[in-house]
Amino acid sequence: MSVVALTIENATHLHSGKVRDLYELADGNLLMVASDRISAYDYVLEPGIPDKGEVLTRLSLWWFDQLRDLVPNHLVSTDVPEEVAGRAVVVERLGMYAVECVARGYLTGSGLAEYNRTGTVCGIPLPDGLRDGDRLAEPIFTPTTKAPVGEHDEAMTYDEVEQSVGADLAAQLRDLTLRVYARGESIARERGIILADTKFEFGARADGTVVLADEVLTPDSSRFWPADQWEPGRSQPSFDKQFVRDWLTSAESGWSKSSGEQPPSLPEAIVDKTRSRYVEAYERITGDRF
Numbered sequence: 001m002s003v004v005a006l007t008i009e010n011a012t013h014l015h016s017g018k019v020r021d022l023y024e025l026a027d028g029n030l031l032m033v034a035s036d037r038i039s040a041y042d043y044v045l046e047p048g049i050p051d052k053g054e055v056l057t058r059l060s061l062w063w064f065d066q067l068r069d070l071v072p073n074h075l076v077s078t079d080v081p082e083e084v085a086g087r088a089v090v091v092e093r094l095g096m097y098a099v100e101c102v103a104r105g106y107l108t109g110s111g112l113a114e115y116n117r118t119g120t121v122c123g124i125p126l127p128d129g130l131r132d133g134d135r136l137a138e139p140i141f142t143p144t145t146k147a148p149v150g151e152h153d154e155a156m157t158y159d160e161v162e163q164s165v166g167a168d169l170a171a172q173l174r175d176l177t178l179r180v181y182a183r184g185e186s187i188a189r190e191r192g193i194i195l196a197d198t199k200f201e202f203g204a205r206a207d208g209t210v211v212l213a214d215e216v217l218t219p220d221s222s223r224f225w226p227a228d229q230w231e232p233g234r235s236q237p238s239f240d241k242q243f244v245r246d247w248l249t250s251a252e253s254g255w256s257k258s259s260g261e262q263p264p265s266l267p268e269a270i271v272d273k274t275r276s277r278y279v280e281a282y283e284r285i286t287g288d289r290f
Contacts, residue, residue: 003037003044008081018044019056019220025090029076033088034215038266038274040244041257042152046265053087055278055290056218061089062286063217067183071176074203074213094203094211098146099161100153101173103181105139106196108132108223108236114155123157133196133225133232139181141174146201172210173202184217191284193239194230198222219281239281243273 003016011023011031018039023031034056036048064073077090104111104121107130111121119125122142130136143161144153162170177200185195199221201214215221224239235242247253247270248263255263266274279290 006033006083008083011081019053020214024093028093030091030093031080031084031088032091032214033084035087038241038244040241040248040263043263045244045263047271049271049275049278051275051290052278055282056215056220057087057089058290059218059282059285060215062288063184064212066187067180067212067216070179070183071212072209073216074211091213092205092211094205094213096201096203096213097165097169097173099156099164099173099202100144100146101177101200101202102142102144102197103139103177103200104142104197105136105181105185106194106223106225107134107136108196110155111142111197122155123159131233133230133234133236135232139178139185141177142197143173144199169210176200176202176210176212180212180216184222188217188224188285189227191287192227193281193284194225194227194236196223196225196236219278224281224285239277239284241274243270243277 005013005016005021008023008031011025013021014024015022019035019037021033021035025031034053036050036052038045038049038052061078064075074091074094075089076092080088080090107115112132114121115126115130119128121140124140141158143156145156146153158170158174161173165173180200181198184198188195198217200212200216203211203213205211219240225236229237244266247266248255249257253264282290
């Protein structure tokens with residue numbers, strides 16, 4: 001699927017990612033628009049998920065409020081053009097770091113796959129015998145590269161992060177990632193949700209201040225599991241696009257990850273289930289009706 005961005009008056013389109021479109025405004029700030037696009041296995045899929053962009057935007061805004069004492073964020077204003085109202089924000093222009101800062105409190109996904117091969121995740125040794133969904137003794141920092149649309153993020157060791165951004169900044173990014181994860185995990189747990197893992201993006205102001213950017217602690221950037229259904233040793237129910245992943249890899253879809261072909265269109269039932277899970281995550285975490 002090709003990504004086509006909106007034309008917005010007095011805003012210059014700069015970039016489209018899998019989900020977000022970025023525009024430059026006349027004052028030098030950026031307009032970040034969350035679309036309803038959904039991606040899986042590095043493909044942007046059809047159709048989108050209704051209201052997804054608004055859910056991601058509103059949930060990120062809520063989390064920024066919960067985290068503002070830990071780290072500055074890039075938010076400037078929610079006063080945005082009418083055609084993107086509710087799903088866009090005005091943000092600072094930052095020098096973004098080319099590292100996806102991932103925190104894991106539980107073993108699953110690509111971390112589990114690496115652990116099963118090597119006994120490590122991003123070079124960090126873990127105890128023998130861990131299962132899918134097991135809680136780790138303490139959260140770990142497992143960064144990845146930041147790949148362009150259509151390419152895959154690759155795991156990085158901490159040494160590689162140091163080589164990329166320098167030792168002092170690598171330590172700062174690791175510390176911030178784990179502190180923000182700990183805050184998010186605690187708040188989510190109070191609401192009956194396990195925050196299994198999440199990724200953050202950071203950038204720098206001109207004075208070197210490290211700033212939390214992009215989205216934060218959403219179902220697109222995190223694995224949220226219902227705490228009352230957590231059962232290590234199997235794949236966990238989740239509040240994200242797992243319905244989409246499961247359907248794509250089922251016989252029903254007729255698609256193979258190894259085919260190199262664009263996945264088929266999503267059935268209406270999968271779209272509806274995915275939307276309902278995103279909305280439920282928002283409502284359970286914030287306590288607000290969507």
